[in-house]
Amino acid sequence: MLKVTGSAMPAAITLFPFTVSAAAADGEKKEAAAAAPLHRDELSLYAAPPQQKSRYVEPExxxxxxSVATLRKTAEPYTDWCxxxxxxxxxxxxSVVRFGNDAYSYLKNPPKEFYPRAGVIGFTGVLGLFLGRGSRIKKLIYPAALMTVSASLYYPEQAAGIAKSTGDSVYDRAVQSYAALERIVKPQSKAAEDPETKP
Structure with missing residues:
Protein backbone atom coordinates (compact mmCIF):
# COMPACT_ATOMS: atom_id res chain seq x y z
CA MET A 1 0.00 0.00 0.00
CA LEU A 2 1.32 3.45 -0.93
CA LYS A 3 0.80 6.65 0.92
CA VAL A 4 1.46 9.88 -1.00
CA THR A 5 2.13 13.07 0.87
CA GLY A 6 2.53 16.43 -0.78
CA SER A 7 0.40 19.04 -2.47
CA ALA A 8 -3.38 18.64 -2.45
CA MET A 9 -3.76 19.67 -6.10
CA PRO A 10 -3.48 16.72 -8.54
CA ALA A 11 -1.94 18.78 -11.36
CA ALA A 12 0.72 20.14 -9.09
CA ILE A 13 1.91 16.64 -8.15
CA THR A 14 3.89 16.37 -11.35
CA LEU A 15 5.48 19.79 -10.90
CA PHE A 16 6.66 19.66 -7.30
CA PRO A 17 8.80 17.05 -5.54
CA PHE A 18 7.00 14.94 -2.98
CA THR A 19 7.64 12.04 -0.64
CA VAL A 20 6.26 8.55 -1.13
CA SER A 21 5.97 6.13 1.76
CA ALA A 22 5.61 2.42 0.99
CA ALA A 23 4.31 -0.39 3.19
CA ALA A 24 6.81 -2.94 4.39
CA ALA A 25 7.06 -6.24 2.62
CA ASP A 26 6.89 -9.55 4.43
CA GLY A 27 9.64 -9.85 7.04
CA GLU A 28 10.71 -6.21 6.89
CA LYS A 29 10.13 -3.49 9.43
CA LYS A 30 7.73 -0.65 8.74
CA GLU A 31 10.14 1.94 10.06
CA ALA A 32 12.89 0.96 7.62
CA ALA A 33 10.46 1.09 4.70
CA ALA A 34 9.00 4.42 5.76
CA ALA A 35 12.41 6.00 6.24
CA ALA A 36 13.72 5.13 2.70
CA PRO A 37 12.34 7.55 0.08
CA LEU A 38 11.51 6.10 -3.36
CA HIS A 39 11.87 7.83 -6.68
CA ARG A 40 8.81 8.05 -8.92
CA ASP A 41 10.44 5.91 -11.67
CA GLU A 42 11.04 3.10 -9.17
CA LEU A 43 7.31 2.59 -8.61
CA SER A 44 5.66 -0.09 -10.73
CA LEU A 45 2.81 2.24 -11.58
CA TYR A 46 5.14 4.59 -13.52
CA ALA A 47 7.53 2.01 -14.92
CA ALA A 48 7.44 1.36 -18.65
CA PRO A 49 6.51 -2.15 -19.69
CA PRO A 50 9.43 -4.30 -20.82
CA GLN A 51 10.15 -4.00 -24.53
CA GLN A 52 9.53 -7.17 -26.51
CA LYS A 53 11.27 -7.73 -29.80
CA SER A 54 8.70 -8.20 -32.52
CA ARG A 55 9.43 -9.84 -35.83
CA TYR A 56 7.37 -10.11 -39.00
CA VAL A 57 6.29 -13.60 -39.95
CA GLU A 58 5.40 -14.09 -43.61
CA PRO A 59 2.00 -15.75 -43.91
CA GLU A 60 1.95 -19.00 -45.82
CA SER A 67 -1.99 -20.78 -58.75
CA VAL A 68 -2.02 -17.03 -59.53
CA ALA A 69 1.79 -16.89 -59.13
CA THR A 70 2.20 -19.89 -61.45
CA LEU A 71 -0.10 -18.32 -64.03
CA ARG A 72 1.81 -15.04 -63.80
CA LYS A 73 5.16 -16.78 -64.33
CA THR A 74 3.75 -18.68 -67.30
CA ALA A 75 2.32 -15.56 -68.95
CA GLU A 76 5.35 -13.32 -68.24
CA PRO A 77 7.25 -13.98 -71.53
CA TYR A 78 4.12 -13.27 -73.57
CA THR A 79 3.32 -10.06 -71.70
CA ASP A 80 6.93 -8.90 -72.12
CA TRP A 81 6.72 -9.58 -75.86
CA CYS A 82 3.40 -7.70 -76.10
CA SER A 95 2.04 9.64 -85.87
CA VAL A 96 -0.77 8.10 -87.98
CA VAL A 97 -3.40 9.44 -85.57
CA ARG A 98 -1.75 12.88 -85.61
CA PHE A 99 -1.67 12.83 -89.43
CA GLY A 100 -5.34 11.82 -89.52
CA ASN A 101 -6.31 14.64 -87.15
CA ASP A 102 -4.32 17.15 -89.21
CA ALA A 103 -5.88 15.91 -92.46
CA TYR A 104 -9.37 16.06 -90.94
CA SER A 105 -8.85 19.63 -89.70
CA TYR A 106 -7.40 20.59 -93.11
CA LEU A 107 -10.32 19.04 -95.03
CA LYS A 108 -12.85 20.57 -92.63
CA ASN A 109 -11.66 24.08 -93.53
CA PRO A 110 -9.86 23.65 -96.87
CA PRO A 111 -8.29 26.55 -98.72
CA LYS A 112 -10.09 28.06 -101.68
CA GLU A 113 -10.10 25.94 -104.87
CA PHE A 114 -8.74 22.85 -103.07
CA TYR A 115 -11.50 20.45 -104.17
CA PRO A 116 -11.41 21.42 -107.88
CA ARG A 117 -7.63 20.96 -107.95
CA ALA A 118 -7.92 17.60 -106.18
CA GLY A 119 -10.57 16.56 -108.72
CA VAL A 120 -8.32 17.43 -111.66
CA ILE A 121 -5.35 15.57 -110.13
CA GLY A 122 -7.55 12.51 -109.46
CA PHE A 123 -8.94 12.64 -113.00
CA THR A 124 -5.42 12.60 -114.44
CA GLY A 125 -4.69 9.51 -112.35
CA VAL A 126 -7.76 7.74 -113.78
CA LEU A 127 -6.73 8.87 -117.26
CA GLY A 128 -3.28 7.36 -116.64
CA LEU A 129 -4.90 4.03 -115.68
CA PHE A 130 -6.94 4.15 -118.90
CA LEU A 131 -3.87 4.93 -121.04
CA GLY A 132 -1.73 2.30 -119.30
CA ARG A 133 -3.88 -0.67 -120.30
CA GLY A 134 -2.10 -3.79 -121.38
CA SER A 135 0.99 -3.70 -119.18
CA ARG A 136 1.49 -3.69 -115.42
CA ILE A 137 4.46 -1.34 -115.69
CA LYS A 138 2.41 1.15 -117.71
CA LYS A 139 -0.37 0.94 -115.10
CA LEU A 140 2.17 2.04 -112.47
CA ILE A 141 4.09 4.65 -114.46
CA TYR A 142 1.33 6.49 -116.39
CA PRO A 143 -0.99 7.38 -113.49
CA ALA A 144 1.92 8.42 -111.25
CA ALA A 145 3.51 10.54 -113.98
CA LEU A 146 0.26 12.26 -115.00
CA MET A 147 -0.72 12.98 -111.38
CA THR A 148 2.76 14.37 -110.69
CA VAL A 149 2.59 16.68 -113.71
CA SER A 150 -0.88 17.98 -112.86
CA ALA A 151 0.03 18.46 -109.16
CA SER A 152 3.18 20.35 -110.14
CA LEU A 153 1.06 22.70 -112.30
CA TYR A 154 -1.13 23.61 -109.32
CA TYR A 155 1.62 23.64 -106.68
CA PRO A 156 4.84 24.76 -108.43
CA GLU A 157 6.77 25.84 -105.31
CA GLN A 158 6.27 22.54 -103.53
CA ALA A 159 7.06 20.63 -106.74
CA ALA A 160 10.29 22.60 -107.21
CA GLY A 161 11.35 21.88 -103.59
CA ILE A 162 10.58 18.16 -103.92
CA ALA A 163 12.36 17.97 -107.31
CA LYS A 164 15.43 19.72 -105.91
CA SER A 165 15.68 17.46 -102.84
CA THR A 166 15.00 14.36 -104.96
CA GLY A 167 17.58 15.43 -107.54
CA ASP A 168 20.20 16.04 -104.86
CA SER A 169 19.59 12.64 -103.26
CA VAL A 170 19.67 10.88 -106.66
CA TYR A 171 22.94 12.66 -107.51
CA ASP A 172 24.48 11.69 -104.14
CA ARG A 173 23.44 8.05 -104.63
CA ALA A 174 24.88 8.01 -108.15
CA VAL A 175 28.23 9.40 -106.91
CA GLN A 176 28.35 6.85 -104.08
CA SER A 177 27.53 4.00 -106.47
CA TYR A 178 30.23 5.15 -108.91
CA ALA A 179 32.81 5.37 -106.12
CA ALA A 180 31.91 1.90 -104.83
CA LEU A 181 32.11 0.43 -108.34
CA GLU A 182 35.47 2.14 -108.90
CA ARG A 183 36.85 0.65 -105.65
CA ILE A 184 35.73 -2.81 -106.68
CA VAL A 185 37.18 -2.60 -110.21
CA LYS A 186 40.41 -0.64 -109.57
CA PRO A 187 42.29 -3.07 -107.26
CA GLN A 188 41.83 -5.90 -109.77
CA SER A 189 43.13 -3.80 -112.64
CA LYS A 190 46.15 -2.64 -110.57
CA ALA A 191 46.97 -6.22 -109.61
CA ALA A 192 46.83 -7.26 -113.27
CA GLU A 193 49.06 -4.38 -114.42
CA ASP A 194 51.66 -4.49 -111.61
CA PRO A 195 54.37 -7.12 -112.45
CA GLU A 196 55.97 -6.96 -108.97
CA THR A 197 52.91 -8.49 -107.31
CA LYS A 198 53.13 -11.59 -109.47
CA PRO A 199 55.04 -14.50 -107.86
Missing part, protein backbone atom coordinates in the same frame (compact mmCIF):
# COMPACT_ATOMS: atom_id res chain seq x y z
CA UNK A 61 0.65 -18.75 -49.38
CA UNK A 62 -2.68 -20.38 -50.03
CA UNK A 63 -3.65 -22.50 -53.01
CA UNK A 64 -5.21 -19.55 -54.85
CA UNK A 65 -2.08 -17.40 -54.41
CA UNK A 66 0.15 -20.23 -55.65
CA UNK A 83 4.84 -4.78 -74.12
CA UNK A 84 7.90 -4.61 -76.40
CA UNK A 85 5.76 -4.79 -79.53
CA UNK A 86 3.45 -2.10 -78.15
CA UNK A 87 6.43 0.16 -77.39
CA UNK A 88 7.66 -0.26 -80.99
CA UNK A 89 4.25 0.30 -82.59
CA UNK A 90 3.07 3.12 -80.31
CA UNK A 91 5.06 5.98 -81.97
CA UNK A 92 3.92 4.90 -85.43
CA UNK A 93 0.29 4.71 -84.34
CA UNK A 94 0.56 8.12 -82.69
Missing amino acids: AGQLEE RGTYDKIKPKVQ
Whole structure:
Protein backbone atom coordinates (compact mmCIF):
# COMPACT_ATOMS: atom_id res chain seq x y z
CA MET A 1 0.00 0.00 0.00
CA LEU A 2 1.32 3.45 -0.93
CA LYS A 3 0.80 6.65 0.92
CA VAL A 4 1.46 9.88 -1.00
CA THR A 5 2.13 13.07 0.87
CA GLY A 6 2.53 16.43 -0.78
CA SER A 7 0.40 19.04 -2.47
CA ALA A 8 -3.38 18.64 -2.45
CA MET A 9 -3.76 19.67 -6.10
CA PRO A 10 -3.48 16.72 -8.54
CA ALA A 11 -1.94 18.78 -11.36
CA ALA A 12 0.72 20.14 -9.09
CA ILE A 13 1.91 16.64 -8.15
CA THR A 14 3.89 16.37 -11.35
CA LEU A 15 5.48 19.79 -10.90
CA PHE A 16 6.66 19.66 -7.30
CA PRO A 17 8.80 17.05 -5.54
CA PHE A 18 7.00 14.94 -2.98
CA THR A 19 7.64 12.04 -0.64
CA VAL A 20 6.26 8.55 -1.13
CA SER A 21 5.97 6.13 1.76
CA ALA A 22 5.61 2.42 0.99
CA ALA A 23 4.31 -0.39 3.19
CA ALA A 24 6.81 -2.94 4.39
CA ALA A 25 7.06 -6.24 2.62
CA ASP A 26 6.89 -9.55 4.43
CA GLY A 27 9.64 -9.85 7.04
CA GLU A 28 10.71 -6.21 6.89
CA LYS A 29 10.13 -3.49 9.43
CA LYS A 30 7.73 -0.65 8.74
CA GLU A 31 10.14 1.94 10.06
CA ALA A 32 12.89 0.96 7.62
CA ALA A 33 10.46 1.09 4.70
CA ALA A 34 9.00 4.42 5.76
CA ALA A 35 12.41 6.00 6.24
CA ALA A 36 13.72 5.13 2.70
CA PRO A 37 12.34 7.55 0.08
CA LEU A 38 11.51 6.10 -3.36
CA HIS A 39 11.87 7.83 -6.68
CA ARG A 40 8.81 8.05 -8.92
CA ASP A 41 10.44 5.91 -11.67
CA GLU A 42 11.04 3.10 -9.17
CA LEU A 43 7.31 2.59 -8.61
CA SER A 44 5.66 -0.09 -10.73
CA LEU A 45 2.81 2.24 -11.58
CA TYR A 46 5.14 4.59 -13.52
CA ALA A 47 7.53 2.01 -14.92
CA ALA A 48 7.44 1.36 -18.65
CA PRO A 49 6.51 -2.15 -19.69
CA PRO A 50 9.43 -4.30 -20.82
CA GLN A 51 10.15 -4.00 -24.53
CA GLN A 52 9.53 -7.17 -26.51
CA LYS A 53 11.27 -7.73 -29.80
CA SER A 54 8.70 -8.20 -32.52
CA ARG A 55 9.43 -9.84 -35.83
CA TYR A 56 7.37 -10.11 -39.00
CA VAL A 57 6.29 -13.60 -39.95
CA GLU A 58 5.40 -14.09 -43.61
CA PRO A 59 2.00 -15.75 -43.91
CA GLU A 60 1.95 -19.00 -45.82
CA ALA A 61 0.65 -18.75 -49.38
CA GLY A 62 -2.68 -20.38 -50.03
CA GLN A 63 -3.65 -22.50 -53.01
CA LEU A 64 -5.21 -19.55 -54.85
CA GLU A 65 -2.08 -17.40 -54.41
CA GLU A 66 0.15 -20.23 -55.65
CA SER A 67 -1.99 -20.78 -58.75
CA VAL A 68 -2.02 -17.03 -59.53
CA ALA A 69 1.79 -16.89 -59.13
CA THR A 70 2.20 -19.89 -61.45
CA LEU A 71 -0.10 -18.32 -64.03
CA ARG A 72 1.81 -15.04 -63.80
CA LYS A 73 5.16 -16.78 -64.33
CA THR A 74 3.75 -18.68 -67.30
CA ALA A 75 2.32 -15.56 -68.95
CA GLU A 76 5.35 -13.32 -68.24
CA PRO A 77 7.25 -13.98 -71.53
CA TYR A 78 4.12 -13.27 -73.57
CA THR A 79 3.32 -10.06 -71.70
CA ASP A 80 6.93 -8.90 -72.12
CA TRP A 81 6.72 -9.58 -75.86
CA CYS A 82 3.40 -7.70 -76.10
CA ARG A 83 4.84 -4.78 -74.12
CA GLY A 84 7.90 -4.61 -76.40
CA THR A 85 5.76 -4.79 -79.53
CA TYR A 86 3.45 -2.10 -78.15
CA ASP A 87 6.43 0.16 -77.39
CA LYS A 88 7.66 -0.26 -80.99
CA ILE A 89 4.25 0.30 -82.59
CA LYS A 90 3.07 3.12 -80.31
CA PRO A 91 5.06 5.98 -81.97
CA LYS A 92 3.92 4.90 -85.43
CA VAL A 93 0.29 4.71 -84.34
CA GLN A 94 0.56 8.12 -82.69
CA SER A 95 2.04 9.64 -85.87
CA VAL A 96 -0.77 8.10 -87.98
CA VAL A 97 -3.40 9.44 -85.57
CA ARG A 98 -1.75 12.88 -85.61
CA PHE A 99 -1.67 12.83 -89.43
CA GLY A 100 -5.34 11.82 -89.52
CA ASN A 101 -6.31 14.64 -87.15
CA ASP A 102 -4.32 17.15 -89.21
CA ALA A 103 -5.88 15.91 -92.46
CA TYR A 104 -9.37 16.06 -90.94
CA SER A 105 -8.85 19.63 -89.70
CA TYR A 106 -7.40 20.59 -93.11
CA LEU A 107 -10.32 19.04 -95.03
CA LYS A 108 -12.85 20.57 -92.63
CA ASN A 109 -11.66 24.08 -93.53
CA PRO A 110 -9.86 23.65 -96.87
CA PRO A 111 -8.29 26.55 -98.72
CA LYS A 112 -10.09 28.06 -101.68
CA GLU A 113 -10.10 25.94 -104.87
CA PHE A 114 -8.74 22.85 -103.07
CA TYR A 115 -11.50 20.45 -104.17
CA PRO A 116 -11.41 21.42 -107.88
CA ARG A 117 -7.63 20.96 -107.95
CA ALA A 118 -7.92 17.60 -106.18
CA GLY A 119 -10.57 16.56 -108.72
CA VAL A 120 -8.32 17.43 -111.66
CA ILE A 121 -5.35 15.57 -110.13
CA GLY A 122 -7.55 12.51 -109.46
CA PHE A 123 -8.94 12.64 -113.00
CA THR A 124 -5.42 12.60 -114.44
CA GLY A 125 -4.69 9.51 -112.35
CA VAL A 126 -7.76 7.74 -113.78
CA LEU A 127 -6.73 8.87 -117.26
CA GLY A 128 -3.28 7.36 -116.64
CA LEU A 129 -4.90 4.03 -115.68
CA PHE A 130 -6.94 4.15 -118.90
CA LEU A 131 -3.87 4.93 -121.04
CA GLY A 132 -1.73 2.30 -119.30
CA ARG A 133 -3.88 -0.67 -120.30
CA GLY A 134 -2.10 -3.79 -121.38
CA SER A 135 0.99 -3.70 -119.18
CA ARG A 136 1.49 -3.69 -115.42
CA ILE A 137 4.46 -1.34 -115.69
CA LYS A 138 2.41 1.15 -117.71
CA LYS A 139 -0.37 0.94 -115.10
CA LEU A 140 2.17 2.04 -112.47
CA ILE A 141 4.09 4.65 -114.46
CA TYR A 142 1.33 6.49 -116.39
CA PRO A 143 -0.99 7.38 -113.49
CA ALA A 144 1.92 8.42 -111.25
CA ALA A 145 3.51 10.54 -113.98
CA LEU A 146 0.26 12.26 -115.00
CA MET A 147 -0.72 12.98 -111.38
CA THR A 148 2.76 14.37 -110.69
CA VAL A 149 2.59 16.68 -113.71
CA SER A 150 -0.88 17.98 -112.86
CA ALA A 151 0.03 18.46 -109.16
CA SER A 152 3.18 20.35 -110.14
CA LEU A 153 1.06 22.70 -112.30
CA TYR A 154 -1.13 23.61 -109.32
CA TYR A 155 1.62 23.64 -106.68
CA PRO A 156 4.84 24.76 -108.43
CA GLU A 157 6.77 25.84 -105.31
CA GLN A 158 6.27 22.54 -103.53
CA ALA A 159 7.06 20.63 -106.74
CA ALA A 160 10.29 22.60 -107.21
CA GLY A 161 11.35 21.88 -103.59
CA ILE A 162 10.58 18.16 -103.92
CA ALA A 163 12.36 17.97 -107.31
CA LYS A 164 15.43 19.72 -105.91
CA SER A 165 15.68 17.46 -102.84
CA THR A 166 15.00 14.36 -104.96
CA GLY A 167 17.58 15.43 -107.54
CA ASP A 168 20.20 16.04 -104.86
CA SER A 169 19.59 12.64 -103.26
CA VAL A 170 19.67 10.88 -106.66
CA TYR A 171 22.94 12.66 -107.51
CA ASP A 172 24.48 11.69 -104.14
CA ARG A 173 23.44 8.05 -104.63
CA ALA A 174 24.88 8.01 -108.15
CA VAL A 175 28.23 9.40 -106.91
CA GLN A 176 28.35 6.85 -104.08
CA SER A 177 27.53 4.00 -106.47
CA TYR A 178 30.23 5.15 -108.91
CA ALA A 179 32.81 5.37 -106.12
CA ALA A 180 31.91 1.90 -104.83
CA LEU A 181 32.11 0.43 -108.34
CA GLU A 182 35.47 2.14 -108.90
CA ARG A 183 36.85 0.65 -105.65
CA ILE A 184 35.73 -2.81 -106.68
CA VAL A 185 37.18 -2.60 -110.21
CA LYS A 186 40.41 -0.64 -109.57
CA PRO A 187 42.29 -3.07 -107.26
CA GLN A 188 41.83 -5.90 -109.77
CA SER A 189 43.13 -3.80 -112.64
CA LYS A 190 46.15 -2.64 -110.57
CA ALA A 191 46.97 -6.22 -109.61
CA ALA A 192 46.83 -7.26 -113.27
CA GLU A 193 49.06 -4.38 -114.42
CA ASP A 194 51.66 -4.49 -111.61
CA PRO A 195 54.37 -7.12 -112.45
CA GLU A 196 55.97 -6.96 -108.97
CA THR A 197 52.91 -8.49 -107.31
CA LYS A 198 53.13 -11.59 -109.47
CA PRO A 199 55.04 -14.50 -107.86
